Each structure stands twice: as C-alpha cells, then as structure tokens.
Amino acid sequence: MTDTPDAAAVHRQLQTVLDPELRVPVTDLGMVGGVNVDAEGTASVTIKLTTEACPMRSRIVDEVTAAAVRAPGIRTAEVQLDVMSPEERAELKEQLRGGPAGAKINPFANPDSLTKVYAVASGKGGVGKSSVTVNLACAMAAEGLKVGIIDADVHGFSVPGLMGITDKPTRLDEMILPPVAHEVKTISIGMFVDPGQAVAWRGPMLHRAVEQFLTDVHFGDLDVLLLDLPPGTGDIAISVAQLLPGSELLVVTTPQAAAADVAERAGALSTQTEQKVAGVIENMGPMTMPDGSVLDLFGSGGGQLVADRLSESLQTQVPLLGSVPLDPGLRQAGDDGAPIVLSDSPSPAGQALRGIAQRLAQIPRGISGRSLPIHPG
Template sequence: MTLEPRLLEALSAVQDPELRRPITELGMVESAILSEGTARVTVLLTIAGCPMRSTIENDVAAALSAVPGVGRVEVALGVMSPEQRAALRESLKSRSVPFSDPASLTRVIAIASGKGGVGKSSLTANLACAMAADGLRVGLIDADVHGFSIPGLLGIPGAKPTRVDEMILPPVAHGVKVISIGMFIDDNKPVIWRGPMLHRALEQFLTDVHFGDLDVLLLDLPPGTGDIAISVSQLLPGSELVVVTTPQAAAAQVAERAGSIAVQTGQKVVGVIENMSAMVLPDGSLLEIFGSGGGAELAQRLSLVLDTEVPLLGQVALDPLLRVGGDTGVPLVLSHPDSPAAAQIIEMARGLTHRPRGLAGLKLGVTPR
C-alpha cells in the first residue's frame, strides 16, 4: 500500500456521500501514487453495488486535479473485504441508541399532533430542510409507520437505504439524512403492524441506521398518543416535543392530549406550532379558513397542565405553495424561502436549534488535578 502525503491530504476533503465522513478516515483509500504528473488512486467501496460510486469517483478526481503537479488522474474502484467492512462497522456504531446517551449533544425533537390532517409531516420536512440549510447536521426519522409520507415530501419516494452487512446507511435529501419504513416497502403496500412490531421498527431505526454525528434529530410522529409515542419516550427519554395544531378550537382540544402525554413520560414540550393560519389574499386581507386562536389556546392549556411555560413558536400561514412543495418533493423553505409561510418556518427552526442548553449530566472530558 502506497500513500502519497500530498494526495492523501487532498483526499481528506472528499466525503463518503452516505456516511458523511472523509474517505481517508473510513479506510477507503487503498493506494494513492503520484508519478510523472499522473495521480493514480484506488478507492475501496463499502459494497460492490454502491449507488454513489459515480459521485465518489468524480469527487476524488476533482480533489486530486487541484493538487499542484497533477496533470492527470486515474481512479480505480475496488470493494472492501468482509474483514474491512466489519472493522468499519465496528468503528461507526454500536447496538445501543446513541441519542439516548446523557452525554449526547444531539437535540432530539419529536413533532406530534393530536389528529391527522394538520400538516405535521409537511412542517417536519420543512423544519428539517431549514435546519440543514443553516449548516446543521440533521437527521429525520419518519416514525409514522402506518402513514409514512416523508420520502415523498422530500422528493425521494423510491430511495432505498444502502446496507453494509447489518448496518443501514440512510439516503440524504436536501442535506437531511432520512429513514422511513416506506423505503423498505414495495408498491405502496400498507403496513399492518401492532404494538411490539412498531416498537421494534423504531428501535432498529435508532440502532441499525448509521446517522453519524448529528446536531438535530427530528421524528415525525403519528397522530395521537399510541404505541410509537410511548416508544419514543422509552427509547429517547431526553427527547423534546413540539405539538402541531390548526387554529380551529376542536383541533386544539385534541392536540392538548398529544402534549399532555409529557406528564406521564417526563418529556419536555418546547412549544406549539399553529399551522394553516390565516391565508393572505392578493389584496392583503386575511382569510381565516380554520378560525383563529387555536395555537395560543393550546399553548396556554399545556402551560397549565404541565405547570411550565409552553410557548407558541409561530403561526404558519395557509399557503398553497406549501402543498405544491410537498407534491414536488422540494419543501417550501427551499423553493420559496422568501414567502411568508417559509419565513415563519425558518424562524421557528432557528428558534428551536438556538435555544441554550445546560451542561448538567454531560461528560466534559476534563479531569481535575
């Protein structure tokens, strides 16, 4: 094995598209030789059918072409041996839930609602993309096993995760690492599972899927207070809840139950989002299709029930472009970031990720002398 230092330094800037780690750290560079102006490099793929092989090959060629003295680049692609894959897998993950570790710096936020049809999934997808656009490392779990919709909302309805033995590498959409049961189902078949299987599916998403180091992990929960909501509180005891409602009083009353679950689970409700607020008409007037005040009412009720302040994070205007973004797979915060609804979502995303956090329970890696 020959590794030219100058080439190796350039290759350290090339990341595996799925693992989001430099290929030099992952042991993927087998050789890198510079001879008479020609850089010859051999890169080992994790699996023979790696779907990102072309991306890796192009990125390697681009990185080496920028090295002074390199006039030509030859990239050869090989495949890791079972022993090399095992070493890689061992270095990347464990069977425990990494986000449940008290020392984890990843913010885990579950987006909940009392009933379906309030736009919870669309908001989750847009919040995730807004956070990623801000430069954060974001993961998204579509925990609504029976009503999964996140792959379509992010424009990857046919995406399949890459398997490295028992480890699963999630697809990336708009800078967000995404996993959904829909990626394992063919032909839009229904998922007919009960409690134990739902719990196991969520557990596998958290243990077998390699998200890497994340700043934020979002979970799109199914509506209500069923099995998945309980499993999230057990598997991710430090997770926080955001409750979504519409302005309608009846919707706010149902959404109160989704937030009140925190009394039993010990989770923290960090806020309420009112979706489908007043629509702004061309003449500048407002049309309150679903009424008004539901979000503020829900925040007030939850504050009383939980005996702590639960703020109204924002009111997202009813905007047809939000629906169009979901249908086309390009969330509103990316396609029309200057629209009133997108601006509100971006502001809420920043508010959720820029909240101060305490250091209680965290390992700081220092030893007193």
C-alpha cells in the same frame, strides 16, 4: 516552473471528498486503497466501497476524480473501484460505533448525549405535521447544524417524498447508512417497501421498527434529531418516549378549535411519558391575500389556545413557537420534494418555518447535570 506530480498531494486533495452518506472524508474511512501518479501527470486512485451494491458509486467516482485533478501537476485521474473485505468492514463499523462492531446501542438514549431530540406530534392527521418536520430539519441544516429525521409514522410514512429521496439506504452488514438529502440524514420504512405497499403491523412490530431505526441506523453525531410521529397517542408515541427518555414534544395543530382540542391531548400525553413539551406550532394559519385582506380558512387562535391550555395543565410555560400561514407554495414544494424553507422565492410559510427553526436551534444541547471531561492540572 511546472509542478511535479505527487501522490501525497493527491491524497491531501482526497481529504476534501466526503462519503455521501456518512459525511466523513473518504480518507478517514479507509476507502482510499492506493494512489499512484505517473510522470505524465495521470493519477490512478483505488477506492474501496463499503459494499458492492453501493448506490453512490458514480457520485464517489466523480468527486474523487474532481479532487484528484486539483492536485498540482495532475492532468487526468483514473478511479478504480474495489470493495472492502469483511475485516475492513468490521473495522469501519467499530470506528463508526465507537465500540465493538457487534454492539448495538441507541446513542440518543445515552444520558451523556448532547443531541436535541424533538418528537413532532399531533392529535389528528391532516394538520401538516410531516411537512413541518421536514421543513424544520432542512432549515436547521441550512444554518449549519447536523440534523437527522426518523419517519416514525410507519403506517402513513411521507417523509421520503417530501424530501425528494429516491435512494435506498446502504447496508453495511447489519448497520444501515441513511440517505442524505438537503444535508439531512433521513430514514423511513418507506425506503424498504415497494410503492403502494401497505405496512400492516401491530404494536410489538411497530416498537421494534422504531428501535431498529435508533440502533441499526448510523446517524453519527447529530445536533438535532426530529421524529415524525403518527397522529394520536398510540403505540409509537409511547415507544418513542420509552426509547428516547430525553426527547421533547413539538405539538402541531391547526387554528381550528376542534383540532386544538385534539392536539391538547397529544401534548397532555407528556404527563404519562414524562416528556417535556418544547412548544406548539400552529400550521395552516390565517393567510394574507394580495389585496391585504386576511383569509382564516381554518379559523384563528387554535395554536395559542393549545399553548395556554398545556401551560395550565402541565404547570409549566409551553410557548407558541409560531404560526405558519396557509400557503399553496408549501404544498407544491412538498410535492416537488424541495422543502420551501430552501427556496429563494418569498414565502410567508417559509419565513415562519425558518423563524421557528431558528428559535429551536438557539436552544443549546443540554449539559446540565452531566460531568465534563475537565481535570485539575
């Protein structure tokens, strides 16, 4: 018995197609303008793009076509593209924001937010902070968490390259939809400037940039948000603490004693910003050579030293979350835009970073002190 082509069956299959940026079914976003099926089994599907210049249009067409032909009795599918009207876009923005379309809020500053926010900090540059941020994010996403990255290092942005992102963000009027790579939603000032262009901004502009990333970029509901801070304790580190009062610091250092001294100052900033230090990560640690010998190119023990000093000065336990050994594969993976934690090849650095990510992922999104929507029967 041959299945009779049915438009409702096609629509059910379209529920499996996620918008590449919002990661929400196109059927839930009002993007399906209509579905028609003829007697020969050809499905005609109209998809309404959020904007005329949608960079993901070809991917959407391919995925809608593939989904439509999975419906019983459908032999071929044709996709026509349309664009949402201003009224439809306004309705979509209201749906995404959960409030009036014109309202701009920082959802991660809401006391009821359950998103764990980690600001990845270092006392000095060159310790691999951005690489650590990217790999932690991708490792958590690979475990099924919903993860976002804000590249807050406005002057020295590097996250797009490390993530292999070449797509530009999509603008939905004043709302920005961040590109998604390796299941991580990512935003960076590097996505808005030409290659090689310098960003020469002072304090107020830097603060505004971070604020816009938090209010204008739609990340949706995240389990974890990581911010890659610039090195040191300057304007952006202070702005992040003000804009995200519930954020916690992850301090990255190398084993070198001099780097540890500087990293300690980055962690000590928490006494002024009232942030918690979630832990210390040692990068470029001792490397085991093929003959079994250990190469400690940058010394050893710096990570534990920072953790011990911060524990003493902050009068609370600051753990050493892990030591990431020096690994040429980590550098190569970053150059390729393919984070090493996603590689199948054995890598000591990848294993260490996955272990740190799992340790952080096990910390539940906090509900202490928050009212729960439970009412007596």
